[in-house]
Every structure is written in C-alpha cells, then in structure tokens.
Amino acid sequence: MDRKLEGNRNMESKKKDRAGETVHLEFESHSHNEQFARVVSAVFAARLDPTVEEIEDIKTAVSEAVTNAIIHGYEKEIGVVHLDLTIEDKSLTIVVRDEGAGIANVKQAMEPLYTSKPSKERSGMGFSFMEAFMDEVTVESELGKGTEVRMVKRIGSIFPL
Numbered sequence: 001m002d003r004k005l006e007g008n009r010n011m012e013s014k015k016k017d018r019a020g021e022t023v024h025l026e027f028e029s030h031s032h033n034e035q036f037a038r039v040v041s042a043v044f045a046a047r048l049d050p051t052v053e054e055i056e057d058i059k060t061a062v063s064e065a066v067t068n069a070i071i072h073g074y075e076k077e078i079g080v081v082h083l084d085l086t087i088e089d090k091s092l093t094i095v096v097r098d099e100g101a102g103i104a105n106v107k108q109a110m111e112p113l114y115t116s117k118p119s120k121e122r123s124g125m126g127f128s129f130m131e132a133f134m135d136e137v138t139v140e141s142e143l144g145k146g147t148e149v150r151m152v153k154r155i156g157s158i159f160p161l
Contacts, residue, residue, distance in 0.1 A: 021047070022086040029074040029081050029098070037066045037083050037096075044085045045092050050155040057133035058092065058153055064126040065096035065149045073100030073147055090154055094134075097148040103141035110139065 027033045041062040069081045084095040103109045110127040130137045134151040141147040
C-alpha cells in the first residue's frame with residue numbers, strides 16, 4: 001500500500017513539472033521552414049488532449065505567423081525566426097518573432113484583406129486567420145527591429161502520466 005501511495009505522489013509531482021513546459025526554436029527564414037514550424041507546433045500541442053480541429057487551428061495560425069515573418073519581416077534577406085511554445089495548464093501559447101522590417105501600422109496590418117505586398121498576390125488574411133483560429137492574438141512591432149506575434153489556444157486536458 002505504501003509503495004502505491006509513493007507512486008501516486010511521484011505521478012502528481014511529474015504532472016506539476018509538466019505545467020509551464022517551454023520549447024524555443026530558431027530557424028532561418030526559408031519558406032520550407034514554415035512547414036517545419038507547423039509540424040513542431042502540432043507535436044508539442046499533442047501533449048495536451050486536443051481535437052483534430054484544434055490541431056488544425058494551431059497549424060494554420062502558426063503557418064500564417066511564420067509566413068508573415070518570412071515574407072514581410074525579412075523580405076529578400078535571410079534572417080532568424082524564433083518560435084516559442086509553452087504549455088501552461090490547458091493553454092498553449094505560441095510566440096513567433098522576427099528581427100526584420102517591422103510593421104509601421106499594426107492596426108492597419110491586422111485589417112482583413114490589407115496587404116503591403118499586393119504585387120505578390122498576398123490575400124491579406126493572415127492576421128484574420130490567426131484571430132479566427134486562436135483564442136488570443138497580440139502583435140507588437142517596431143520598424144527596423146521586428147515583430148512579435150503572441151497567440152494563445154485553450155485546448156484539452158493534459159494526458160495523465
């Protein structure tokens with residue numbers, strides 16, 4: 001009996017250790033790395049008990065944020081995209097950051113159909129998709145210093161150990 005109780009205490013301790021898990025990745029702003037970021041985010045989110053729809057929402061939002069960093073943040077140069085993923089309780093926080101061009105008017109950039117690159121056939125729906133698929137989206141940017149997109153998705157409960 002004591003042995004089983006000790007085992008339960010260890011399991012509770014491990015559950016507490018999982019709260020607040022964070023992964024930080026850096027990758028070059030090549031377009032093929034957008035798919036890498038999507039997959040990593042989905043695998044990390046799998047630590048929670050998400051539905052297929054929640055995983056698809058996360059992948060879409062990450063794809064839009066990373067694509068924005070690559071296309072708008074770095075344009076024709078190669079830079080570093082930072083991806084931070086954090087699990088806290090039943091929430092997944094995703095931060096995508098670049099150190100590129102920055103956004104002159106964040107409010108305008110977040111308007112549906114607005115694009116700063118109409119010649120590249122951009123739809124201007126990236127931020128709209130992020131807002132539609134995530135529970136919270138905040139954007140901070142400074143010209144010449146880069147942009148940070150922070151997204152939160154509240155999803156299923158953590159799998160028991």
